[in-house]
Amino acid sequence: MDEISGRHVVIVGGGIAGLAAALHLNRADARLKITVLEGAVRIGGKLHASEVAGVEVDAGAEAMLARRPEGKDLARLAGLGDALVHPGTTRAAVLSRGSLRAMPAGQVMGVPSDLVALARSGILSPGGLARVSLDRVLPPTLVTTDVSVAAYIRARMGGEVVDRLIEPMLGGVYAGRSDRLSLDATMPSVAAAARTERSLLRAASVIAAKAPKDAGPVFTTLKHGMGSLPQAVAKASGADVRTGTTVRELIRTEDGWRLVVGPTREEEIIDADAVILAVPARPASRLLAREAPRAAAELARIEYSSMAVVTLAYPGAAFPQAPRGSGYLVPAVEGRPVKAATFATTKWPHLAEAGRDLVIVRCSLGRLGEEAVLQRDDAELVALAMNEMTEIMGARGLPADTRVTRWGGSLPQYDVGHLDRVARARAAVAAQPGLALCGAAYDGVGIPACAATGRTAAARILEHLRAEQEPKAGARTDPAAPEGRMKP
Template structure:
């Protein structure tokens, strides 16, 4: 190592890896940090590109505003003035042949108000009657983790799951409620499942507990969430190396050895500590020799693929300008588009660049729908255009389009996920100088990823500086 400087290598240059590097540098005065990213750019699924001359996100377009970690990081790296709030969050469900408003008071699709649910028109009369039975049914006993569908179907029936909960969770995970974990994806509902008889009443309590003056749920950046990774990378002071694929990880007497690059020209990198910030399959391969128990559990985390089709239309192409943030589509309706977002309506700052332009994005692909994603870009654009003709009455061709594919992009939090993560962390904990972070563990959103990064950095700093003096430096820097 260079003098008395300790060297930490972060494997993975997505937002989790970059945030880990930033947090390491705040606490380590004599710390050298290197980030190794296999792709040609940092940022992972945070990426902005120009469509019709406007910079728009083609990956994650927002982060939770009511959870602090993402906003705090943006402010610490100089992007505080670029935080923007949505112009509208009023979304709809496209089901049973029409766009129908999301019922007020719902909690991740679980209704809390039967009258609002009836007015939305999302459920059939039979579906409404079945949902209402929740008020008189005996308690549904839940002692262990179960699937989202298993519990909510038992309480409210098929239609609530299929036409409300599934599209909302599908928008986040691109997954299936029959497999997604209630504990991991809907923790407050999971608590209610163990303590309350009526899910309808519990959802009402959850909705009532939501802060009334907290502002919008989401926020973004004026240049897109894709601008966050570069800002974090620059502010971290770490050495950022792209196009460097790590192939092996081995313990050494004093730390860790990484082997990167092509097999014909391998590069060996020595480190005192390592943070693994790559998706679960890649993490599993790296840990297979040294931490096989963690590797085996990581290998069981499945991933869903999806594509985002971004379209730019002249405003006059719409008979009526879009008025909401977009809509979700239940899988039971059999449409290839699972969601549409009216980006320039949801985010007014995008419309300022060209007020005569309507920017929108269509999401395609759920778990098990790989066949539709095998179509070429032109076919995916055609699907999105046909959707806009049918649903919005669009009467012109788009000025520009972009297809962005996220193969294996979304980890599935299936039944037992929290126990699996606990086993992964327990197995990794016996390896000094090793930490894990990213979307595979505690949440897919940016704040959750940043939180895992901060925890991973703290673990490494504790290992390198067990006196705890790094914490004082971190506190003074972040508060300053």
């Protein structure tokens, strides 16, 4: 029997992973009762947009990978297929030794594949460039277990390529440090090559050559920003979405799960047939401590970094020359508080059309270990971002509008051993019927990766609910009993 209508699934967490899980559950059976409990005052997690100088601009993630289908598929299921738009340019630069220099062609997550292109970029010094070339003649670097990104790439290509290409690239994605981040988890294609290829240059060139040449743009977004996705997904899911609702306890019962919700003096009990935890690793760990302590212990080890996004809307005349390219990354060795700048109105034509005569820039601040920068007040963060635009881009005068968005503890760190840690946590959770995990802490921090974990969690719960409806082993049907009643 495949009848699961009326069963109750509670999803703890209203970020894009939890909402994706709700949508996939609803598509499997629209008669399922689905409740989403979100502790914050709004859903969407790091997907949020608001007006800056009258233009709707993302305050969190502003794009998703277009070449991975799960994000676009989710947008289409939510009725936003026609709202998908592509960037006008993806040409990015790196600030190296005080000057903006184009990213070298053929790089793979910052790993160079072409010495000529690397030399032309001017990102590395002559000595740094010579050290990269030694990769071709050095003996193999044996990688039999997971290692840090920096440890492997430094052994093959030297420290300068790590500092000026790898660090800013990973800093932009994870706000983390390459000497801690897992090679297996953050650069799986490079990690695979490290176990078979002697030369990293050669391995990177093979990976780059395999990239589809006619696959279209690498990134995509929505006309009204990625912040418009959560509400659309929530609406399409048909779920009962409750914000400002904190789950304090998760308890296994004979028939499923019990959730204790709300403050101690006004607590509420919610019973469910199945539960999906779509919250960050630390709160998931707290909820699992009673029923799945091994999973809780593994998740508690996942650290998070914080960051802030300062959005500046300048009059177009403020820049001596209109910004070219999508933006630039800033290596930590440059000693600047801003780690990346995105020229939003250059990258996204629909923003340029909405904000005529404006140059909208998003500046990212904050890396793991640089929390002191984020302790400054909003006015100081705006001043740091403005100073960046003045010194690097020659901007004059004041912006017409500004916005500061803080994302405290928002980016999970995929440190060495991350994949094994996640596998152990999932194995412990799998021993609990009707329980699943999803979110950015597991298989990737991007929107497609999060959507994929939501779909996988929904599939696990559906499998559990359907299995519960099947006749129990060793039972037989009583012909004289009403249909469906079982007799031992």
